[in-house]
Amino acid sequence: MTPTRARLAEIETKLDDGTPLSFDDGVWLYRTPDLCTLGALANRVRERKHGERTYFNVNFHINATNVCHADCKFCSFARLQPGMPQAYTMSLDDIRQKLVERRGQHVTEIHIVNGLHPELPWSYFKDTLRVLKAERPEIHLKAYTAVEIHDFARRYDMTYEQVLRELIDAGLGSMPGGGAEIFAERARRKLCRDKATAEQWLEVHRTAHRLGLRSNCTMLYGTVETLEERVDHMLRLRALQAETGGFQTFIPLSYHPEGNDLGKLPAPTGVDDLRTYAVARLMLDNIEHIKAYWVMLGVKTAQIALGFGADDIDGTVQEEKVYHMAGAETPQVLGRFELVRLIREAGRHAVERDTLYRVLWEDDGAPLPEIRVGASVPYSSGATPRGHLPLAGAEAQP
Numbered sequence: 001m002t003p004t005r006a007r008l009a010e011i012e013t014k015l016d017d018g019t020p021l022s023f024d025d026g027v028w029l030y031r032t033p034d035l036c037t038l039g040a041l042a043n044r045v046r047e048r049k050h051g052e053r054t055y056f057n058v059n060f061h062i063n064a065t066n067v068c069h070a071d072c073k074f075c076s077f078a079r080l081q082p083g084m085p086q087a088y089t090m091s092l093d094d095i096r097q098k099l100v101e102r103r104g105q106h107v108t109e110i111h112i113v114n115g116l117h118p119e120l121p122w123s124y125f126k127d128t129l130r131v132l133k134a135e136r137p138e139i140h141l142k143a144y145t146a147v148e149i150h151d152f153a154r155r156y157d158m159t160y161e162q163v164l165r166e167l168i169d170a171g172l173g174s175m176p177g178g179g180a181e182i183f184a185e186r187a188r189r190k191l192c193r194d195k196a197t198a199e200q201w202l203e204v205h206r207t208a209h210r211l212g213l214r215s216n217c218t219m220l221y222g223t224v225e226t227l228e229e230r231v232d233h234m235l236r237l238r239a240l241q242a243e244t245g246g247f248q249t250f251i252p253l254s255y256h257p258e259g260n261d262l263g264k265l266p267a268p269t270g271v272d273d274l275r276t277y278a279v280a281r282l283m284l285d286n287i288e289h290i291k292a293y294w295v296m297l298g299v300k301t302a303q304i305a306l307g308f309g310a311d312d313i314d315g316t317v318q319e320e321k322v323y324h325m326a327g328a329e330t331p332q333v334l335g336r337f338e339l340v341r342l343i344r345e346a347g348r349h350a351v352e353r354d355t356l357y358r359v360l361w362e363d364d365g366a367p368l369p370e371i372r373v374g375a376s377v378p379y380s381s382g383a384t385p386r387g388h389l390p391l392a393g394a395e396a397q398p
């Protein structure tokens, strides 16, 4: 047996025994040239956990302000001060309109992420949730990254627990995974020195989990970090998960180079994207889901990632700004039929979930209407395939 085969066999044995992989295993897997074998291993773990099931949801994003006092070098979305060109802040009425314009449409989640605005009052962030809940109480609000929670605590002189309790009272349902970037101090200093540290990011999630909230976690890859720092990042998430069990899904975020101060760096290649998905699935044995966020991966790579460890493709999304201002060429919306078609073509079984992974609908293979993937389609394409969605009061437009 060659040394490579012997090392692979050793890792396979660990995976079969349920022994967590080590730091050295992770780095070795990242470096192995045999992408197909790496993918097959990750796919085995994915299928053991989820079979052919591939989850999606029907959601939209609100980025209520892009004014942000943090100067993250990879970010193309933020404007440092109010009044700068392209800086915007939505009023509470603008925020409410996002639901008014979707009246009667099937939506189960709103994903809310903002810049760290230096002047808005604390009430604005709670009222954002209240206004949305007043309009559509059944919609789950996945809101505010750990970096934002840390900033609220610092600015309004509260503990993480106080901030989270007040947000829960206002309607917070769970937390998105953004802001983690890369935990290693060396890289973080170059990328985002003036926002929550790795320890603070982890402490916010630890507190959220203790209060009963579920959350997601992410890793920004393809900037200045080393492969060792990526594996270290995954292991720090795995350690917190072993302690709390509160993470639902891990989302690797592929760097987009346009419109920011790191622009000269090339974006990760397709091979790097797939390798990162596969290594994540293998290292993060205690995190249930791996999400291929199509907005940033691109629709085609996201579809292939479903065979490299990913079991979730995020949602219909709509009006995403963070990546589109960084040059993402993906569409602004994928309708529900399009998501189902992408999943079917990848040989998987589409399952619509809510934010907490409760099953709302399963693909029964019924024919879908002809919609070209990536075509500009009205949101009514979020309609239910053949009306099979068993959701009282949540039916889409005709």
Ligand code: V47
Pocket: 074, 075, 076, 113, 175, 176, 177, 178, 179, 180, 181, 216, 217, 218, 219, 220, 251, 253, 254, 255, 256, 257, 258, 260, 293, 296, 314, 322, 323, 326
């Ligand atoms: O924290 C910003 C990243 C994140 C760039 O929890 C960039 O379900 C690449 O966290 N290139 C925000 N990445 C997005 C995010 C997210 C997305 C989808 C689902 C969930 C979830 C969370 O985007 C930021 C940062 O890490 N980011 N700029 C860029 N130029």
